[in-house]
Amino acid sequence: MHTHRKFCNLVLYTLSAVALGAGLAHAKELTVTSFGGDYQKGQDEAIFKPFTAKTGITIKQDEWNGELAKVRAMVQAHAITWDLVDIETAELVAGCDEGLFDKIDISKIGSPDDFVAGGTNPCGVATAVWANVYAYDSSRIGSMKPSSAADFFDTKTWPGKRGLHKTPKNVLEFALMADGVKPDDVYKTLATKAGVDRAFKKLDTIKNDIVWWEAGAQPVQLLASGQVVMTTAYGGRIWTAVHKDHKPYATVWGNQIYDMDWWAIPRGTPHKDTALELIKFASQPSVIKNHSKWVGVGPAIKAAIPLVDKETLKELPTAPENLKDALANNAQFWADHFDSLNERFQAWLAK
Structure with a gap:
């Protein structure tokens, strides 16, 4: 009897130790999913490697294109393999409404005032600011340089084709600013x-x-081929073309429409506390400022902005000069109005 009891206790003790050891092992690894390319390479160098060096927690990386269906499948199956995702605003808002992400107590990260305007959400913490801008080839534009949305529409001063994203989102806002709103x-x-x-x-x-573009790589190609005089584009694409490919392109920051990337935690991950630890680390001004030198995005933490090298900062959406007449994308507006405005947009295209 005593022998049997001792054996049972030994088995329970052994199983408990194994379970505890497994828990500790899992706590020492975090799976983070982002958008790949130079953007994620910058995160690895600026955030993930320093975090591992400080905490000993290994960051296992994955890539995605922001497809909510992948997070939805994990949550519905109660099989969460991603602990933290980098996500864009529209998908964050939709996923939060659907209950796919855990709510985040911002006080565990910092103060809402630490972030640029619009940089907090019940389910997300802003990490990077990127922009919809327009750009031109400085070797072809002439001595007068465009500087606003109104100039983009001025085909008398700057004759030639214009590249525009084939979607009502950002295009309609851009048109209104060009018209004086x-x-x-x-x-x-x-x-x-x-x-x-x-x-x-x-x-x-x-x-x-108008020459319409749909994929993010197309605006750079349109400028390179000379098909357009100027084109709207993602600011990071122009930054890469200038700094990596040495193209003579210039970005117009007047009336930029900026958006953000966010950290979000898929609902049900057993490593939420560790994910929050990484978010808090990544939100330190001295850490997040380093992401900007790898790709043309600005830090979402206000105190990090003046820490960025001045030459780098002037080419980022968060530079004070570039924010003067900027517009923050309103994801909730588009969640409410996209279908009706897209129907009108498609009808306008067909005319």
Whole structure:
């Protein structure tokens, strides 16, 4: 009897030790999923490697394109293999509404005031600021340089084709700013029928000169081939073309439409506390400032902005000079209005 009891106790003790050891082993590894390329390489050098050096926690990396279906499948199956994801605003808002991400107590990371405007969300913590801008080939543009959305639509001063993203999102806002609407009033205006009409009327003025693009790599190709005089583009793509490929392209920051990438924690990960530890580490100004030198994104932490090298900073969306007449993308507006505005946009394209 005593022998049997001792044996049972030994088995329970052994199983408990194995379970504890497994828990500790899992706690020493975190799976983080991001967007690959130079962006993720920059995260690895600026954030992941220093985090591992400080904590001993290994970062296992994966890549994705922001497909919510992948997170949804994990959550529904209760089989979470990603502990932390880098995600864009629209998908964060949709995923949060759907319950795919854990809520984050921002006080465990810092103060909401630490972040650039709009940089907190119930399910996410902003990490990087990127922008929709327009760019031109400085070797072809002439002595007068465009500097605003209005200049993009000025085909008399700068004749030639314009590259535009084939979607109503950002294009309609850009058209309204070109027509004189202040950034603070853009979404209020676009929420009205008169405002929508005004945006399309402005687009009418250059419709015959538009070359549409759909993939992020296309604007750089359009400039390289000379098909367009200027084109809207993702700021990071132009940054890479200039700094990695040595192209003579110039970015126009006037009326940029900026957006953010966020850290989000898939609901049900057993490593939420460790994920929060990484987010807190990555949100330190002295850490996040280093991401900017790898790719053309700005830090989402206000105190990190002046820490970025001045030559690098002037080419980032978060430079104070570049934010003067900028517009923050309103993901909730597009969640509410995309279907109706896209229907109008597609009908306008077909005319």
